[in-house]
Amino acid sequence: MKIISSYGVELRKQNIPIRQTLEIYRSAVRYLVKVYESVWEELAKIENSKKRFNAAEHLVHTTKRNPARFDFDFCFPKMPSYFRRAAVQHALGSVSSYQTRLEHWKAEGQKKGKPYLESKQYAMPVFYHDVMYRKNTEEKDAAFLKLYDGRDWKWFAVRMKHTDMEYLRKHWSGEKASAPILEKKHHKYFLRFTYTEEVSLNKTPVKEQTICSVDLGINTDAVCTIMRPDGTILGRKFINFPSDKDRMYRVLGRIRRFQREHGSRQVQGRWAYAKRLNTELGKKIAREIVFYASENRADVIVFEYLEMKGKLSGKKKQKLQMWRKRDIQKRCGQQAHRKGIRISRICAWNTSRLAFDGSGKIDRDIQDHRLCTFQNGKRYNCDLSASYNIGARYFIREILKPLPATERSLLEAKVPAVKRRTSCVYADLRDLISEMELRKAA
Structure with missing residues (x-):
């Protein structure tokens, strides 16, 4: 890959x-x-x-x-x-x-607006090696670029940021980079180097896999559970960055008050700062998830397939808008693939609404939204219960999918709950494994 x-x-x-x-x-x-x-x-x-x-x-x-x-x-x-x-x-x-x-x-019958050809082309040039870009052999943090000075094309010495060059030397030394592309962000110019590497993802059979099931939340950033195919829980971790979120929410509060008093015309800079804080938070969460999965030698990281469409409303509207669930999953996928870890997604319906022990729907606490009460009176962390259900749904799907139709129907007859994937919980996985062991022993 x-x-x-x-x-x-x-x-x-x-x-x-x-x-x-x-x-x-x-x-x-x-x-x-x-x-x-x-x-x-x-x-x-x-x-x-x-x-x-x-x-x-x-x-x-x-x-x-x-x-x-x-x-x-x-x-x-x-x-x-x-x-x-x-x-x-x-x-x-x-x-x-x-x-x-x-x-x-x-x-289409000319129903929508007619497309137009953009007259202003915001193209960025590529500096090809040796002819447009050369390394400076005398200085580590410098290079030569062929630029136009208004009269002619000449070679100019360019100095680059030391910390950026140290990162490239530390992580990409010996690797061949593609021709750098000029970029402009926040009134600064960058040279973007691209590297291509070949990695092989693990091919561990489902019966021998160890997974890291992740429940991304708003109150708690992420809850990770290390799980085996028989339902054995090997580890749990709560990933949370309260100080980073507190800083971002204070910035959002200032933006809200500023817009209420002055309108939304002069608030672009404040929104840009809030988005940068949010992006950095997403990077930290993704890095912690992949580190925990690799530390426990997980073969697969399992997420929910989160698709939020339509207009958001309610008290948590702003929190939901700043919830970088897709960005976190994308970053986790990029970092995990470099370590040979696969990424999988399951249906998100009822993972947080149903208790992992099979007792039915849960009742969330009004004061502390992280905690919930099961139908049997048990108190538990809602996000941790959801992470159990996420891992269980992955194993139920991967175990039943390759089986012949007759064997699958017999197992579904013994454990009817696994037929409907949107209501599967952790207890259903344990029942399915027990039934498979009984059939193997017989």
């Missing part, structure tokens, strides 16, 4: 013509977009992508054997060939996407 990872290295503030380079590159892309839009009928006839790219480049670039039809070389003299080809590729993609959307719009 191929895993692609990237990291952005910040460029230190220097007197280098980054803006001029970015401006001329985007001007070239805008010029090419207009050209290819005017001759798209001619280019659309070429089905092969490489031949289409070559034909598009021949339209604007003059060689000994090919006189160009358009004066691109005159408007952008001495532009490096790699920059020109990157601009051609970006312009072709933009025009092709626009033409496809236009065809769909016509096929």
Whole structure:
């Protein structure tokens, strides 16, 4: 399995013509977009992508054997060939996407708004190795970039942030990086390096697996349970970052009061700060989940399939909007795959509503939402009960799926609760394992 990872290295503030380079590159892309839009009928006839790219480049670039039809070389003299080809590729993609959307719009009967071709192209250039980007052998935290100073293309020494370069040397030393892409975030420029690595995910049979079932919550960030196929619980962990959440909720309170007094026009900076805090919180939660799973040698990390659609309402509306459940699962998947751990998801219906011991629906406490009361009077942590049910549903599905239809129907007749996957709980897994052991002994 191929895993692609990237990291952005910040460029230190220097007197280098980054803006001029970015401006001329985007001007070239805008010029090419207009050209290819005017001759798209001619280019659309070429089905092969490489031949289409070559034909598009021949339209604007003059060689000994090919006189160009358009004066691109005159408007952008001495532009490096790699920059020109990157601009051609970006312009072709933009025009092709626009033409496809236009065809769909016509096929649908012109019901929705007509698509348009974006005139402002916010393309970012790629600095290819040796011809546009070179390492500085004398300084560790420096490199050379070929930039446009307003008159000509020249090599400029660029210094990069020391901590970013230390991270690359620590985690990616010896690995080959792709050509860096220029990025701009928060008025700062970055070079994003991409690394590709081959990893092999574990192929442990279900009967020998150890899983880490995770219940993502709002009050408690995550509850992890290490479980075996027979229902044995090997470990439990509550992951919570109260100080980080308290800081974020205080920022959200300030935003709410500011909007009430001044409106929502001048609050973008405050929202950006709150989102950065929330993103950092998601990174911490994902890192702790994967670390706990790898520490206990889990083969699979099991999540709920959380899909929240429609308009949110109620007191916890703002908390739900800032709940980064998809981002946490995505980050966990990326980090877990690098360690050879698989990711699986199960249906989220009733995992928190039903007690893990099979006693039925639970009653949540009004004062402390983390605790609940079972129908038999037992007091328990609601999120921990849900994590038991998540792990049990995974094993029930994986155990029953490969069985023949006759054997599966016999087991479902003995344990009817496993037929309906949306109401399976931890107690049903124990009953299913007991029934399978009885049938094996007989």
